[in-house]
Amino acid sequence: MTGDFQLTRETAWCPGCGNFAIRQAVAQALSACGLQPQQVVLVSGIGQAAKLPHYLNTNVFNGLHGRAIPAATAIRAANHELTVVVTTGDGDCYGEGGNHLLHAFRRNPDITILVHDNQVYGLTKGQASPTSDYGFVTSLQRAGVKNEPLNPLALAVAMDASFAARGFAGDLPGLTALVTQAIRHKGLSLVDILQPCVSFNKLNTYAWYGQRVYYPERHDPADRGAAFRLALEWGERIPLGVIYRNEKPLFEDQFGALAAGPLVSRPRPEPVLLEKAVAAFY
Amino acid sequence: MPDELNVKLGGEAGQGLQSVGLILGRLYARSGFHVFANQDNESRIRGGHNFYQIRVAAHPVETMGETIHLLVDFDGKSHRLHASELAAGAVVLVDAQRAGPGETALPLLDIARAAGGGDVHRNTVAAGAVAALTGQDQETLAALLAERFADDANAREINSACAREGYRAGMATGRRVAPPPPSGPVRRPFLNGHEALSLGCLAADCAFMAAYPMSPSTPIITYLAGQADTFGLVVEQAEDEIAAVNMALGASYAGVRAMTATSGGGFALMVEGLSLAGMLELPVVVVIAQRPGPATGLPTRTEQGDLLFAIHAGHGEFPRFVLAPATAAEAFSMAVRAFDLAERFQVPVIVLTDQHLGESYFTPEPFPWGDVTVGDHRLTSAAPPYRRYAPGPDGVSPLAVPGTVDAVVVDSDEHDAAGHIIEDAATREAMVLKRLRKLPAMRAALRPPLRRGPREAPDVLLGWGSTWGALCEAGEKLSATGAPVEVWGVQELWPLNPEHFTPLAGRRVTVVESNATGQMAGLLSGRAGVPVRHSINRFDGRPLSAGYIIERFKEARGHDR
Numbered sequence: 001m002t003g004d005f006q007l008t009r010e011t012a013w014c015p016g017c018g019n020f021a022i023r024q025a026v027a028q029a030l031s032a033c034g035l036q037p038q039q040v041v042l043v044s045g046i047g048q049a050a051k052l053p054h055y056l057n058t059n060v061f062n063g064l065h066g067r068a069i070p071a072a073t074a075i076r077a078a079n080h081e082l083t084v085v086v087t088t089g090d091g092d093c094y095g096e097g098g099n100h101l102l103h104a105f106r107r108n109p110d111i112t113i114l115v116h117d118n119q120v121y122g123l124t125k126g127q128a129s130p131t132s133d134y135g136f137v138t139s140l141q142r143a144g145v146k147n148e149p150l151n152p153l154a155l156a157v158a159m160d161a162s163f164a165a166r167g168f169a170g171d172l173p174g175l176t177a178l179v180t181q182a183i184r185h186k187g188l189s190l191v192d193i194l195q196p197c198v199s200f201n202k203l204n205t206y207a208w209y210g211q212r213v214y215y216p217e218r219h220d221p222a223d224r225g226a227a228f229r230l231a232l233e234w235g236e237r238i239p240l241g242v243i244y245r246n247e248k249p250l251f252e253d254q255f256g257a258l259a260a261g262p263l264v265s266r267p268r269p270e271p272v273l274l275e276k277a278v279a280a281f282y
Numbered sequence: 283m284p285d286e287l288n289v290k291l292g293g294e295a296g297q298g299l300q301s302v303g304l305i306l307g308r309l310y311a312r313s314g315f316h317v318f319a320n321q322d323n324e325s326r327i328r329g330g331h332n333f334y335q336i337r338v339a340a341h342p343v344e345t346m347g348e349t350i351h352l353l354v355d356f357d358g359k360s361h362r363l364h365a366s367e368l369a370a371g372a373v374v375l376v377d378a379q380r381a382g383p384g385e386t387a388l389p390l391l392d393i394a395r396a397a398g399g400g401d402v403h404r405n406t407v408a409a410g411a412v413a414a415l416t417g418q419d420q421e422t423l424a425a426l427l428a429e430r431f432a433d434d435a436n437a438r439e440i441n442s443a444c445a446r447e448g449y450r451a452g453m454a455t456g457r458r459v460a461p462p463p464p465s466g467p468v469r470r471p472f473l474n475g476h477e478a479l480s481l482g483c484l485a486a487d488c489a490f491m492a493a494y495p496m497s498p499s500t501p502i503i504t505y506l507a508g509q510a511d512t513f514g515l516v517v518e519q520a521e522d523e524i525a526a527v528n529m530a531l532g533a534s535y536a537g538v539r540a541m542t543a544t545s546g547g548g549f550a551l552m553v554e555g556l557s558l559a560g561m562l563e564l565p566v567v568v569v570i571a572q573r574p575g576p577a578t579g580l581p582t583r584t585e586q587g588d589l590l591f592a593i594h595a596g597h598g599e600f601p602r603f604v605l606a607p608a609t610a611a612e613a614f615s616m617a618v619r620a621f622d623l624a625e626r627f628q629v630p631v632i633v634l635t636d637q638h639l640g641e642s643y644f645t646p647e648p649f650p651w652g653d654v655t656v657g658d659h660r661l662t663s664a665a666p667p668y669r670r671y672a673p674g675p676d677g678v679s680p681l682a683v684p685g686t687v688d689a690v691v692v693d694s695d696e697h698d699a700a701g702h703i704i705e706d707a708a709t710r711e712a713m714v715l716k717r718l719r720k721l722p723a724m725r726a727a728l729r730p731p732l733r734r735g736p737r738e739a740p741d742v743l744l745g746w747g748s749t750w751g752a753l754c755e756a757g758e759k760l761s762a763t764g765a766p767v768e769v770w771g772v773q774e775l776w777p778l779n780p781e782h783f784t785p786l787a788g789r790r791v792t793v794v795e796s797n798a799t800g801q802m803a804g805l806l807s808g809r810a811g812v813p814v815r816h817s818i819n820r821f822d823g824r825p826l827s828a829g830y831i832i833e834r835f836k837e838a839r840g841h842d843r
Contacts, residue, residue: 054702059684060691070525074532077516103521256511264537268487269513281471
């Protein structure tokens, strides 16, 4: 089954990049969900993570830097029979497109947002990202990053996201299971994926993450308070898995126009409707 | 008796001028008159000074009148502010117990209270009085109010009582300023440019609209949101204009007709998205309702300052259409056309309106619903492998809907025919040429400018978009004084087709625009070799009127001698 989404194409990723495992996890998860390539749209912006859709066999909307979420939201609105997955990076999603993420939490479209979070800008050659640790030294931030890092999971819990999780590119089986859950979840799913950047992040390496990540044994993702405490945990120990889950109405379910079926297959409005609309102006 | 009636309602924001104006405009339209109404509003919610002006005639009118026959002063300063516009013998109704010189007192609040109403009903009293003074049928007014308050029995009762008492008080003044009787019983809709444009979007089978509120474009999304459930639309208020345009593109990709609307400042935020539409070759309609800039400018006023911006917006090189409707009727038909052109050529189409067109009311001839043909340029299926950017006639590739073919791949990076990211020089060059190959066919698809008046006239007054009504009236008046002038209105203006302008060779062309730098004049002289003799530019935020054009045209011609 996995074969359906696999595509043999030369990638523009560095050897050893965490993106390879993420691609594998996405392909396996889509197959595990019983989906065919025609039923899926991968939506992305710009960055190395945003190239992922090109390396799988399915529908692709690779748009602008930071703007994958609005496009993905509208793709669902236009055809809610499609499974829509955003592949994005920490710069793309939390920096350039941060405003869209905030409002996506509020809208709650049934999309899955996979953030390849390597805590650094790769494609522009190693500048700080919104999730870079305080003091992280780069070619641009020579004296170290002066800003506090953005905490995507705490943000998601604070915004009452429908599904918030953290995965690790160094744990393919765990990541695959997590992405599968995220895709199956009805509502907006955010999966922040720790993704070592072998070229520009010499701090947050496979080993660095490997020593810290763990799956909490007893955590109820429905408990928002517990989820917030877990989301704040960072440093010596970094929790993985589903941090918060909250079933709530979908964006798509709140449009009368979509009750009868996808917008894309709606019949043209009858001329009599237009005549009635004009009649209101007499 | 003048051959038309001009009524001006002056007052503060929040006094309900628009409500009175709408009722009166509809009253005259329902009685068979041609009506044009324009409004002048300050960017505030309460206070200040606004006006609403209604022109009523037996003949078609598509621009404002410039001599006021009836002024209703709601704020105690309208008389002073508009004294110079009054016709000899004009009636000035003041909301007061006692009238000043040249005024007729009409204590609106007292009348409203006596009829069981309050402060908010002063405007209904005024509507009744104006109807009486202008010789209109009381029953028609009563019917309009009953329809307007159909859902609220209490409001219906109070408003009809206030209108009745206002009518009685109006009759009791003994003054009359009736328009000449209408030529026939034809009833026309009374609607503004943005309402007509919105109806056109519905007729064009637009299914998705996302926008961020910005004056003067907001009424478009507001109207469409109100129709969403009836017509089966998804209408979403975006968090910003960047989201709005990217949403429209996402919806377009997924297979539905999609649009957004904004003003210049919001369009500035959309520009990267416009370029994305160019690269992905996705149909999308973007309405720019122009207002004076730069930056925040004059938010509630009018300008045609974004022509060059619309034509050049977006990094990189890609084709787009720019259309500028002249009237409400054209706003309707051009919206239909915009969606069709966008889909046929898989390009963004910008529709340039402005505050004046959008918020002015017209009485177009009954809309030709039966004539609306909506093309469908999307594939329903294709044999695998589907290639989104496969070569096609005029550079247009087959456009498939995700889910109906093996895969639809679109990419903002330069891409190959399958839509996948590439780096090689040969593919890049081929794709640039493929996109630009659309231009000759796009140019050929554009309609030539509108023309009115004597075709042999040595003088030509040329404008674009919303100035058409004022231009035509200026042209007619000038021609009637023995100096024949032909009027041109460029409405489908990009990609510019120089052949459309060859009849201007050897003539004295005066270009009239609501901007300071003569953007159309520059385009025509630079790109079409049009010999522009004079430019008339208005950029104070107020609409061009026939009188303004005539005065400056005479000045300019005076310099020629």
